[in-house]
Amino acid sequence: MAIIDPVIEITGLTTRFGSHIIHENIDLTVYKGEILALVGGSGSGKTTLLRQMLGLVTPAQGSVRILGARRYDCGREEQRKLRTRSGVLFQQGALFSALTVFENVALPLREMRTLCEGTIRELVMLKLGMVGVEAQHARKMPAELSGGMVKRVALARALALDPELLFLDEPTAGLDPALSEGFVDLVRSLREELALTVIMVTHDLDTLVAISDRVAVLADRRIVALGPIPEIITIDHPFITAFFGGMRGRNALRALQQH
Numbered sequence: 001m002a003i004i005d006p007v008i009e010i011t012g013l014t015t016r017f018g019s020h021i022i023h024e025n026i027d028l029t030v031y032k033g034e035i036l037a038l039v040g041g042s043g044s045g046k047t048t049l050l051r052q053m054l055g056l057v058t059p060a061q062g063s064v065r066i067l068g069a070r071r072y073d074c075g076r077e078e079q080r081k082l083r084t085r086s087g088v089l090f091q092q093g094a095l096f097s098a099l100t101v102f103e104n105v106a107l108p109l110r111e112m113r114t115l116c117e118g119t120i121r122e123l124v125m126l127k128l129g130m131v132g133v134e135a136q137h138a139r140k141m142p143a144e145l146s147g148g149m150v151k152r153v154a155l156a157r158a159l160a161l162d163p164e165l166l167f168l169d170e171p172t173a174g175l176d177p178a179l180s181e182g183f184v185d186l187v188r189s190l191r192e193e194l195a196l197t198v199i200m201v202t203h204d205l206d207t208l209v210a211i212s213d214r215v216a217v218l219a220d221r222r223i224v225a226l227g228p229i230p231e232i233i234t235i236d237h238p239f240i241t242a243f244f245g246g247m248r249g250r251n252a253l254r255a256l257q258q259h
């Protein structure tokens with residue numbers, strides 16, 4: 001896969017909540033077609049950085065360019081377009097509990113206000129099929145679904161508008177290892193099929209090893225390491241040593257060597 005075009009360009013980004021500085025002068029470029037994983041300790045600002053790429057948290061300083069547009073300095077129409085070009089799977093509140101599976105996936109399509117009911121129906125069923133959810137589940141309520149199925153439906157909703165960028169916040173949290181593996185395989189094949197760029201926050205080493213092309217490590221308010229895993233693990237930083245050096249880290253890295 002040729003990785004050349006930058007689709008996200010963050011430069012000189014600083015984030016403050018009151019007197020609390022979360023990020024300081026961060027630069028990060030994400031390239032078209034790659035899966036970039038953001039890792040870091042609890043509270044290091046991973047989710048906040050993801051939300052800044054999505055236009056949900058304004059940085060104190062710096063610039064965020066998404067698909068060539070300035071995220072925090074463009075008109076309303078441009079903002080709306082950018083939103084439709086990004087799909088998001090948040091860790092919490094993945095689905096609206098009062099809506100059926102069908103209506104959850106239909107929601108972003110209805111918000112477009114341009115599609116007729118027949119087209120919406122076709123697209124919803126297509127997206128559910130893409131993530132391996134059978135048509136019979138479309139009428140179910142989220143509470144009737146297994147954890148793995150909820151994630152798949154949320155992914156179908158994230159893909160509803162055919163996004164170019166897919167943002168995943170802890171996509172495998174709460175799934176057992178077999179379900180995690182299935183979900184990771186799904187993301188990998190969708191990336192190939194749909195030419196997606198994926199930005200993912202994860203604590204899960206197995207997921208990280210299985211699908212990330214590059215990893216960005218957030219610590220000390222900065223990105224202290226950025227690159228493929230074999231490069232990252234050579235960097236001498238306490239977070240990296242603790243994260244990759246434990247028993248789970250060693251097991252996950254062994255899996256990487258066997259790939």
Ligand SMILES: Nc1ncnc2c1ncn2[C@@H]1O[C@H](COP(=O)(O)OP(=O)(O)OP(=O)(O)O)[C@@H](O)[C@H]1O
Pocket residue numbers: 017022040041042043044045046047048049
């Ligand atoms: N809206 C907000 N107002 C004030 N503080 C915030 C806000 N959002 C996040 N924070 C603080 O910013 C810091 C970074 O939060 P963030 O959720 O980005 O970290 P994280 O790396 O994703 O953590 P975790 O792995 O625990 O989810 C935390 O100290 C958090 O309390």
